[in-house]
Amino acid sequence: MLSMKKPAMLSLYAALTITFIRELKEYSIFSLCKWWIVSLTNSLLSNGLNGKKRRPFNWPRIFSFMDDLISFIETINKEKWKSEEVSLETGKLLYKNTPGFIEYIPHHSDSALIMAISVGIHGNETAPIEIVWDIIQKIKSQRILPKIRILFIFGHPQAMLAGKRFLGFNLNRLFSGNHKNFKEYLESERAQEIEEGLTRFFSEANESSSRWHLDLHTAIRGSHHQRFAVRPYYGRDLDVDQTELQICAAMGVEAILKTISPATTFAGFSATHLKAKSFTVELGSVAPFGKNDLSCFAMAKNTIIHILKTGLIHELPQETKPLVYDVKKELINDHDDYEFYIADDYLNFTPLTQGQAIEKNKEGILEAKKNQSIVFPNPHVPQGQRTGLLVQPQGHIPDC
Structure with missing residues (x-):
């Protein structure tokens, strides 16, 4: 039977809750809830059994791991x-x-x-x-x-x-x-x-x-x-x-x-x-x-x-094969007046509209062709660096 008295239980709850709040900024809610439950259980088992000497409870693995x-x-x-x-x-x-x-x-x-x-x-x-x-x-x-x-x-x-x-x-x-x-x-x-x-x-x-x-x-x-x-x-x-x-x-x-x-x-x-x-x-x-x-x-x-x-790859579990995309062009911030027209909230692989303006590079305005999309769009890079990849699923022939 557990023998912890009410004041001791309240103190334990308080200590765990204070630590939970203090660590909230550093760890996920899921991890901390798991820690709170494990810590409470360990403490009850280690501190509350008749005839057992009180000792500090074990911190869960996630904290020592990190x-x-x-x-x-x-x-x-x-x-x-x-x-x-x-x-x-x-x-x-x-x-x-x-x-x-x-x-x-x-x-x-x-x-x-x-x-x-x-x-x-x-x-x-x-x-x-x-x-x-x-x-x-x-x-x-x-x-x-x-x-x-x-x-x-x-x-x-x-x-x-x-x-x-x-x-x-x-x-x-x-x-x-x-x-x-x-x-x-x-x-x-x-x-x-x-x-x-x-x-x-x-x-x-x-x-x-x-x-x-x-x-x-x-x-x-x-x-x-x-x-x-x-x-x-x-x-x-x-x-x-x-x-x-x-x-x-x-x-x-x-x-x-x-x-x-x-x-x-x-x-x-x-x-x-x-x-x-x-x-x-x-x-x-x-x-x-x-x-x-x-x-x-x-x-x-x-x-x-x-x-x-x-030591083997060919014995890996069989899963759905990935789609293969060809990278059609690496987009580069290539001059002082470079402009990138993809919205900041654009999701990778979102299909572009045929004729949609993608960038203004030193050769002019680049427009999207059918079934093309962008991956890694990032206009906030120094000149000479990549602003994105223009990709297209294999098997699709772009309309000119």
Whole structure:
């Protein structure tokens, strides 16, 4: 029987409620309600049983999880980062020399697959960071026993801690050597560091290895396709193949954008320079740490875990195949009088009206053709940067 008296119960309720209100700004209502219920239950069980000594109740996992994650991010710099090796029963976990790079190497593997997963290239896109951090903890506790070499990359720690997309310059526009043109920004050094670290990782693989790179993001704008992926240019025009469709479908991706020219994105770098099958994957909406509904990201997380455990892609669950869109044009702010005519509340993939004005570039007014739409519209970029992608579903012939 529980023996807590009424005053003690009231004190407990009051303490929990005060903490709930104090933390309300930092965590989601769902997480805090869960914390309140778990904390109350734990406290009643630990403090209220006859003959049991009172002791502090256990805080739920979500708080220690977030605290540990933030503490880890704070170490991702040259002053605090320490390379180390953690020996596990089935392999070893390496904190590499490059800050924010964590690699798992199995003792034995029959898989030809080698994979890199990057998160936090934009610091305010937190859900993929939380997902990958949880996977790493499960590897450390040996609840996940990967059968492949896997590299986890935490991209922009300063922006993560600041809760911003970037601090000086968009990190995801500085790859493939473009960082050399913007050395005045701190992101330039980080882009070079990431390029060199990923190059070393793939260079250690066998020539016959199947190289994959998934750069996980969340979108800053609403979309008719909640989850979509951008497949970079591979140096020549290649169709999206079956394994690419399969891995995207398993992650819940509804649309794939097939690009037609090299890009300075991270996925573009790994595809063009390192011959990896790469995707920039948009998994949902931007939210601060602790406020993500991670159930919305379960398909992506489960897909990654399945690949780690099996070393296989072709055995992924069969899901509805994504639609494939061709990128018809990369829209660029290309001159002083550039104008962008897409509304601020436009949703990605909203069909444009035939003849609708899209932008005024240095060649004149660009008008939409039938079945075309825009992805990543953003007119608030410096000259020379991308303001959006003009896309069209495959199989549609535009009316001139």
